[in-house]
Amino acid sequence: MANSTPAITDDERDAPGAPRPRDAIATRQLLLDAARRRFALDGYGSTTVRDIAADAGVNVALINRYFDSKEGLFEACLSHVAKEFDRPSAMTLEQVVESVVENVASSVADEQPYQLLLLLRSSGDQRADQIRLDTIRSFAERIAAGVGGSSSDSADEELLLRAQLAVAMALGIALLRVTGGGIPPLSAVPADVLAVPLRGAFSALLTRRG
Amino acid sequence: MANSTPAITDDERDAPGAPRPRDAIATRQLLLDAARRRFALDGYGSTTVRDIAADAGVNVALINRYFDSKEGLFEACLSHVAKEFDRPSAMTLEQVVESVVENVASSVADEQPYQLLLLLRSSGDQRADQIRLDTIRSFAERIAAGVGGSSSDSADEELLLRAQLAVAMALGIALLRVTGGGIPPLSAVPADVLAVPLRGAFSALLTRRG
DNA sequence: CCACCGAGTCAGCAACTGTTTACATCCCCG
DNA sequence: CGGGGATGTAAACAGTTGCTGACTCGGTGG
Numbered sequence: 458m459a460n461s462t463p464a465i466t467d468d469e470r471d472a473p474g475a476p477r478p479r480d481a482i483a484t485r486q487l488l489l490d491a492a493r494r495r496f497a498l499d500g501y502g503s504t505t506v507r508d509i510a511a512d513a514g515v516n517v518a519l520i521n522r523y524f525d526s527k528e529g530l531f532e533a534c535l536s537h538v539a540k541e542f543d544r545p546s547a548m549t550l551e552q553v554v555e556s557v558v559e560n561v562a563s564s565v566a567d568e569q570p571y572q573l574l575l576l577l578r579s580s581g582d583q584r585a586d587q588i589r590l591d592t593i594r595s596f597a598e599r600i601a602a603g604v605g606g607s608s609s610d611s612a613d614e615e616l617l618l619r620a621q622l623a624v625a626m627a628l629g630i631a632l633l634r635v636t637g638g639g640i641p642p643l644s645a646v647p648a649d650v651l652a653v654p655l656r657g658a659f660s661a662l663l664t665r666r667g
Numbered sequence: 668m669a670n671s672t673p674a675i676t677d678d679e680r681d682a683p684g685a686p687r688p689r690d691a692i693a694t695r696q697l698l699l700d701a702a703r704r705r706f707a708l709d710g711y712g713s714t715t716v717r718d719i720a721a722d723a724g725v726n727v728a729l730i731n732r733y734f735d736s737k738e739g740l741f742e743a744c745l746s747h748v749a750k751e752f753d754r755p756s757a758m759t760l761e762q763v764v765e766s767v768v769e770n771v772a773s774s775v776a777d778e779q780p781y782q783l784l785l786l787l788r789s790s791g792d793q794r795a796d797q798i799r800l801d802t803i804r805s806f807a808e809r810i811a812a813g814v815g816g817s818s819s820d821s822a823d824e825e826l827l828l829r830a831q832l833a834v835a836m837a838l839g840i841a842l843l844r845v846t847g848g849g850i851p852p853l854s855a856v857p858a859d860v861l862a863v864p865l866r867g868a869f870s871a872l873l874t875r876r877g
Numbered sequence: 878c879c880a881c882c883g884a885g886t887c888a889g890c891a892a893c894t895g896t897t898t899a900c901a902t903c904c905c906c907g
Numbered sequence: 908c909g910g911g912g913a914t915g916t917a918a919a920c921a922g923t924t925g926c927t928g929a930c931t932c933g934g935t936g937g
Contacts, residue, residue: 461791479884479933502713503791506925516886521926577842581671581713590849597850614852619864621853622840626868629839630832632787639800640807642824643831654829654872658836661871662864689903689914716895726916731896 462498464511485523487513490568493534497571498636501531501580532585538572539592548603554659557627558652561634573631593628597621604663619662626658672708674721695733697723700778703744707781708846711741711790742795748782749802758813760873764866767837771844772858772865783841803838807831814873829872836868 491512495504506527510517524530548556560569576593579586601613601620630651634644701722705714716737720727734740758766770779786803789796811823811830840861844854 461789481884484884499791500710500712502710504712505923507923517925518887518927519885522884527925577846579671579709579846581709590847593843593847594850615864618852618856618860621843621850622836622864622868625839625843625853626832626836627839628842629835629837632842633803633831633835633838636787636789637800637803640804640831642828643835646828651828654825654832657871658832658868661867691914694914715893717893727895728897728917729915732914737895 461503462495462508464508481523484513484515484519487515488520488523488530489533489537492530493537493571493575494568496531496534496578497574500578506530528580528582528585531580532582532588534575535585535588535592538575539588541572542576542592543595544599546599548599550604550660550663553600553603553623553663554652554656557623557659558648558655561627561631561651561655570631570635573628574635577628577632593624597624600624600663616663623659623662626662630655671713672705672718674718691733694723694725694729697725698730698733698740699744699747702740703747703781703785704778706741706744706788707784710788716740738790738792738795741790742792742798744785745795745798745802748785749798751782752786752802753805754809756809758809760814760870763810763813763833763873764862764869767833767869768858768862768865771837771841772856772861780841780845783838784845787838787842803834807834810834810873826873833869833872836872840865 488509492504492509495509495512499508506520507517509530510520520527520530524533560573576589579589597617597620600623601617604620605616630643633640638644698719702714702719705719705722709718716730717727719740720730730737730740734743770783786799789799807827807830810833811827814830815826840853843850848854
C-alpha cells in the first residue's frame, strides 16, 4: 500500500534510546491523533496500522490492545468527531457560517479540517458508517432547526434539503482545501476572505425567498 | 481488504459455460466501467484488482495486460473523466447550474455521479493526481470565465475563488448523494427539486454583489 | 524482597494484494 | 494446413496486511 502521506517527524521522545514512558492514556491519545490524521487524509483503506503506529511513535500491537482492531480505532476517531458535531443545540445562520468557516477555513496545519474530512471516509463497517451518517444527518438538522421556524411539513423538508446542501458544501470545501493541495486560491486563502462568499452562499441557501 | 461495495450481478454472459467472446475493446471497456464505479465508490486504496475484475466478469490478469497496473487503470479512468470536464469552452451561469444538476442530481443508477466522484479520489500517484487537480482547476476556471468579465486582477481572483467554491459544492453534493446512501431527502430528491436551491446558491456565489 | 499486573516489545502467522509467468484457445493470413 | 499473433485462463510469486501470542520491563503493594 502506498504511503501517500509522509511520516511525521517525531517531535516527542527526547532521547532515541530512552524507553517510552508507560502512560496508557497518553499513548491512546497519540494513536487517536495519528489515526484521525491518516484516515482523514488517505482514507481508511489506504491507511495501514503500521503507518498510524509509526506516526504516533508507538508499537503496532498497541492498536489492537487499546482499540481491538483497525476498525475499532476508526470507530473511536469517528465517535470523537461525532461528539464534536452532534450537539443538540440549534444554530443561527450566523453561527452556522462562523462554525463552518472555523472548521473549514482554519489552517491546514490545524487539525480541525481533519474532523470534517473523517465524515467523508468510510471503512465499510456498518456500525462505523452508522455513526458517520448520523453525525452528518444531525448536523444538517441542527442547521435547519436553527435558521427556520417551519410552517408546513413540505416546507420543513425543503429546508432540511437546503441545510444538507450547506453541509455538502462545507464538506466539499474541506476536502478540496486539504486534499487538493495545489489549487489556489482556494487552498491557501485565509479564513476571513473565505468567509465572505461563504456567507453569501449560505444565506442564499438557508433563508427563504419565494 | 473489505469488500464494501457488493459485487454486481453479471448481466452479460448468456450461458454460464460459454467462453468469453474474444473482444479486446469490449473487455477494456468492461474493465474501465467496473473500475470507475469501484474507485468512485470505495476509493483507490479500498478497491482491489480482483474486485474490479469480478465486477467486469473478466480475468484479473487482463488488468495488467491492458493497463499495465492498477495505477494505470486508475489513470485511464481519470483521463476519461478529464476529457469530459476539461473542455475549453466557457459556461454561462445557467449552463453551469444545468451541467452540475445533470451531473450531480441524476439518478445514482446512472453512472454520471461516479465521474465527479473520481475527481475526489486519490491514488497517491503523482501523475494521476496531476490529472485530477488539473481537471478540477480547469472546471473552476471555465465557470469563472463564463460568468464574469473581470475588471481588475484582484476581482478576477475572487471570482475564481467563488467558482472553486461552486465546484466544491458540486463535489460535496455528489459525494453525499452517492456515498451517504441513507440521508434523505438529499439522497433521493429528484433532479428538478434539487435544481431550485442549487440555482439560488450558485447565483449567490457567482454573481457579483457589492 | 518479591510476586503481581499493567505497559510495551518482538517475531511471526495466515490471509490478501498486485503482478508475472506459463499455458490454453481462438482466428486470420500465408 | 499450419504457423503465429491476439485473447483469455490458471497458478503461483513476493511483498504487505491486520492481528496474535509469548515475552520483557518497570513500578507497586504485601
